[in-house]
Amino acid sequence: MSKYMQLFQGTSFSSKSPTEIQVLTDCLYCINADGMIERVVAPEDTEYQSLLDTYQGSDSFHRLEEGQYFLPGFVDLHVHAPQWAQSGTALDIPLYDWLNTYTFPLESKFSDLGFAQKVYEDLVSTLLANGTTTALYFATVHKEASLLLAEICAGKGQRGLVGKVVMDDPEQNPDYYRDADTSTALMDTEAFIIAVKELAKTTKQGVYPVVTPRFIPSCTDAGLKGLGKLAAKYDTYVQSHCSESDWAHGHVKDRFQKNDAFALHDFGLLRDKSVMAHCNFLDDQDAELFADTGTAIAHCPISNAYFANSVIPVARFHAHNVEIGLGSDLSGGFSPSLFDNIRQAVMSSRMLEDGVNTSLPAAERGVPKSRITVHEAFYLATAGGGECLSLPIGRIQKNYVWDVQVIDTRLPSAKLPIFDELEDVQDIFQKIMYLARPEHIREVWVQGEKVHSR
Incomplete structure (x- = not known):
């Protein structure tokens, strides 16, 4: 199994096309030493659990909390x-x-x-x-x-x-x-x-x-x-x-x-x-x-x-x-x-x-x-x-850099109006777009390095 510098777990929003959003639900994002996304592993993939078993508990493993999402930088x-x-x-x-x-x-x-x-x-x-x-x-x-x-x-x-x-x-x-x-x-x-x-x-x-x-x-x-x-x-x-x-x-x-x-x-x-x-x-x-x-x-x-x-x-x-x-x-x-x-x-x-x-x-x-x-x-x-x-930035997918922002929709001082755990994920995306403020951005990563945290 490859040795990754960082492994992230969570749901992300990224552009599939100029008019479509791609939602990657509870995926693993495998980041190499160059800060690039080497793999995106979905929960149904055969290696998903073995990757979790290998990286959980280490300093290189990062799991999003409930109500948090990845967006591209x-x-x-x-x-x-x-x-x-x-x-x-x-x-x-x-x-x-x-x-x-x-x-x-x-x-x-x-x-x-x-x-x-x-x-x-x-x-x-x-x-x-x-x-x-x-x-x-x-x-x-x-x-x-x-x-x-x-x-x-x-x-x-x-x-x-x-x-x-x-x-x-x-x-x-x-x-x-x-x-x-x-x-x-x-x-x-x-x-x-x-x-x-x-x-x-x-x-x-x-x-x-x-x-x-x-x-x-x-x-x-x-x-x-x-x-x-x-x-x-x-x-x-x-x-x-x-x-x-x-x-x-x-x-x-x-x-x-x-x-x-x-x-x-x-x-x-x-x-x-x-x-x-x-x-x-x-x-x-x-x-x-x-x-x-x-x-x-x-x-x-x-x-x-x-x-x-x-x-x-x-x-x-x-x-x-x-x-x-x-x-x-x-x-x-x-x-x-x-x-x-x-x-x-x-x-x-x-x-x-x-x-x-x-x-x-x-x-x-x-x-x-x-x-x-x-x-x-x-x-x-x-x-x-x-x-x-013409740079590999702006998307969360394989062979793009790990430039991301972590959005917290449940911030106690500025909770977004998301009430139903089964709320359509596309609606959650729209609420983030229209209502997020700087305090909702909990972390920012550039090229696999953390550059901001709140």
Whole structure:
């Protein structure tokens, strides 16, 4: 019999497909030394009892208590790490004003590594406590502070994909917060990529460098072209904002006479490892380009409610075979919890389908076939995010990493309304999706290592 590093017993929920949940009832999850799920053994399997007999009573055996369930760790595809310090403020003003009045002044402070460490350590710990095991981060223009964020992810056990932000256009960025010039921006980005790749050699769960033009309005043509070349040279991930709002979308059309998607593609920034945030204004040709290049979308439903001037048509993009995951967009989105974003994704899709302008007849008010289910929103936060990053994460099944959160539905201070022991397990899943809060997350594991407990 194989010797596993860890053996877990309990019921798990995982995405079987974008619309279906797989329930594995009272199974054994066999985790190897690399933190991968080597086997899932069901109670009816012949080896089930012998595995129990071998591992019960040892430190490597973990059995869930009554009312506890495994969920995959969440994959947050869009986090502005420095903005954690202003989360929950200034969400009632336009995006352009928000950036220049609040966000850029805050991000400029991350030249102070002491301040950066204080904010970033708190952020990574908070996201882990909220069940986020993988995060795709925008840092700031500062190379040293951006590397510090990657080091904190490595130290705390979170799988972090980190980008040193590029803002090299002196006409579009404030004097106090931008890259010194295009050459410096590209040299710093390359040095950052090399340093993070070196850090990754000693990090079990993985950290990854990400080429990160903030968005087209903040970058010169030469900067964007240079970043595309670096992404190809080092085969890195790429992230940016794409067609987020009327203002951002219109800026690119005025500058290039084409939409964001095609402009980014011209600079070599749409590739199989690219994740573009928001994308609310993509048309069908843009979506087809995303599908052809393997570019994914980070859907940020809470943030979109404040700044996007629209609701993203998730169902339409999925019909074009575009990969989509979920993002919190801290701090344009106020919540660090992807549970909150799962809920908002469902609500926003219903509003898009039904419409909100009551001066129009009901039949003309919305966009038909736009709604998504809570199963689909959960998929975006887990398996969908893993597929966007082309990593074996976001599912509880063989050959995926053991990234999980343990949900306790019977927490005395916040018991979920589950009264019948024979209650349908699908209903229990839905109650977890709609009602779980951070205190229900009792443990979080990344790559087979416990990184949070409550």
